[in-house]
Amino acid sequence: MGDTSAGYKFYRVSMVNEFPSGERLFLEIDGLPIVLFSIGEDFLATGDICTHDGGEIGEGELDGEEIxxxxHGARFNIRTGKAMSLPAVTGIPIYPVRQVDGFIEIGIPT
Ligand code: FES
Structure with missing residues (x-):
């Protein structure tokens, strides 16, 4: 069970010090496929389904904050979820990430 606050239920998914920059974590929480990225000091979580044709975007190449x-090469900003190039026109979900007591937690809307 996660902690519920402000419309999200937060799930602990990793320890901060076991998740260095450049790593990715592939998760399924509440049936949702999610990718967690460690980039510099930031942890960013997005859905793992491309809005163009259902591809798994999490394995894609990162160009700065675009995956x-x-x-088919669509680009998405992993901080905002916004679709940045065709053939995708709709953004991907993003999820809040917080650090609590040395753990990384991802918030799933309740
Ligand atoms: S499935 Fe991602 S660009 Fe087509």
């Missing part, structure tokens, strides 16, 4: 879908 490139391996299937």
């Amino acid at each position: 490139i879908c391996p299937r």
Whole structure:
């Protein structure tokens, strides 16, 4: 069970010091496929389904804060979720990430 606050239920997914910059974590929480990125000092979580044709975007190449879908090359900003290039026009979900007592927690809307 996660902690519920402000419309989200937060789930602990990793320890901060076991998740260095450049790593990714592939998760399923409440049936949602999620990718957690460690970038510099930040942890960013997005959905793992491309809005163009359902590809798994989490394996894609990162260009700064944009992920490139391996299937047809759509780009998404992983901080905002916004679609940045065709063939995708709709953004991907993003999830709040917080650090509590040395753990990384991801918030899922309740
Ligand atoms: S499935 Fe991602 S660009 Fe087509």
